[in-house]
Amino acid sequence: MTTSRMSRRGFLAGSAALGVSGLLTGCVGAGGSDDEGDAASSPEGNGTPESTGPVTLQSSLSDPQPRAALESLIDAYDGDVTLNTVAIENYRAQLPTYLSSSNPPDVLTWYAGSVARDYAARGLLLDLSDLWTGDGACAGFSDALRSLSSTEDGTPIFVPTNYYWWGVFYRPSAFEEWGVEPAETWDDFLALCETLNAQGVSPLTMGTGGTPWVAAGWFDYLNLRVNGPEYHRELLAGQHSFDSAEVRAVMDEYAKLLPFIDPNGRSYSWQDAVTPLVQKRAAMYLIGAFITQAFPEEDVDDVDFFRVPIIDPSLPVGEEAPTDGYFAASGSQNPDGAKALLSHLAAPEYQQQFIELAGSSNLPTSPDVDTSGFSPLVQKGITHLEETDEITQFFNRDSSDELQATADTALTRFLDDPDDVDAILADWQAAAERVFDA
Incomplete structure (x- = not known):
């Protein structure tokens, strides 16, 4: 493929x-x-x-x-x-x-x-x-x-x-209350998570209960930021191994996020995971722009987003637009x-x-x-995609539904037991090979 x-x-x-x-x-x-x-x-x-x-x-x-x-x-x-x-x-x-x-x-x-x-x-x-x-x-x-x-x-x-864009969605009024601002670099993003965590706020919400594909959002973006869009496409086309140093580097960055993800997210659907964001119990959600359909109408105007921060500035900037x-x-x-x-x-x-x-x-x-006549949020989304270097879609859309199933299994295992990452990646590659060989 x-x-x-x-x-x-x-x-x-x-x-x-x-x-x-x-x-x-x-x-x-x-x-x-x-x-x-x-x-x-x-x-x-x-x-x-x-x-x-x-x-x-x-x-x-x-x-x-x-x-x-x-x-x-x-x-x-x-x-x-x-x-x-x-x-x-x-x-x-x-x-x-x-x-x-x-x-x-x-x-x-x-x-x-x-x-x-x-x-x-x-x-x-x-x-x-x-x-x-x-x-x-x-x-x-x-x-x-x-x-x-x-x-x-x-x-x-x-x-x-x-079509739509992905981004890190948040509530500007909540950021103002907490005295924080969106981050541009990865180090700043991790520091932002630390600051929010210290205030008793879950920095990240993510619903992988019943919708495990959500976990692939962070994998996609970290692979884009660590290895670049070309490598990401090649990986999903079977040209690289999931059990590789490059993917292990992605998982190392993913592991840095785990202490900041609302632990209830393993039982939430993607829609359920919006509720902590609405209630200002969680600060940010990496998701598609369809998130607004899960927001109460009276709160939709208090939704904004920023791009997943850059990790390696030498790489082209890729964004997901399914x-x-x-x-x-x-x-x-x-x-x-x-x-x-x-x-x-x-x-x-x-x-x-x-x-x-x-x-x-x-x-x-x-x-x-x-x-x-579209909303300011949508106009910002338009600019967001116009200003990026390269466009990808999402894990299964750039590969196949069968390969998505291997990602769902591997990434939810990782969320539950990140110390077993070596075995997880080896099993992921074996499962991916079965898909590509079918």
Whole structure:
């Protein structure tokens, strides 16, 4: 499995979908085939396929606000859609089964990048080329988004509808009360944690109970800061070992954080871990901008963030900007209906409607959505991504869902027993090799 290198300029290029003025699988195998593409295509010259019957949409958006937001988009759709919502960890585990079943869901929520390419390489995703050409719903999206939504040979297999940034989120009013400020260097960050700890505040909140993937956030960022974006991509593509000196250096820095993480976090979900932040019992949370959907409405204006501090200033600065959306199963019994629904979900008015109703700080992928009225926090997020050197996504999105499972096991073991790091990394590499060899 390989991942494509994406710079800040590349990610923000194109039709300004993510730029300064707009910001921030027929069965497709590794190479695809003409027969497969023809079987999946819509009537010639029609960029928006016609629905020919009921469509099933399998959704991992189980949190109340995103779920309600998606339901509103389905209610506005002039077609017959059955929406099935599954809790995300169960959904992740079942996704290969959904896609490979004899009668799969037609459309499914998930992520752009390597994780989508991985499913496409197994011949499980529908060719969506006609949505990216002519007057197709994604034809005006940026070249960077098209690349992120395509197989290695350039066949589009994904419809991106929103993206977001990661950062260290905090409450400015709480920092003012505690007499502290955001840190720019790693040493300053650790000193900030010490100061907060001395005041009886948990410096960091992190919910890994039921959502163990959250632990990969710190791993990703520390690897970006210790070894750089290129090494990070190569590691997740199987070109380096998790049982290496470079990864051990990452875990050495991770270990420095453990005394500062709220110990209740091992029983919290990511949403539960927001509560100590809201109540000012915890100070900071490394998470995506979707955190705002878990904040009480009256407190959303008291949310800010700063970048994960720099450790090695000689390295390019990488930031995570995951991209969400939908793909369709190659085994869909109604490919035209699936693409008609995808066109609806990608339309600018429905992108904007979803973001507003979901209560998140996500950003639209369509260049036709007016972002000028977005909140100051979102405007800062746009600048944050514009000013970084390189963009990654998240552990599984830059690798695969199967590799994410190995990270979940290794990193939660590490949180529980950091002294066993040597055995943990050896086991992690062995598990990763089984994934890459499968």
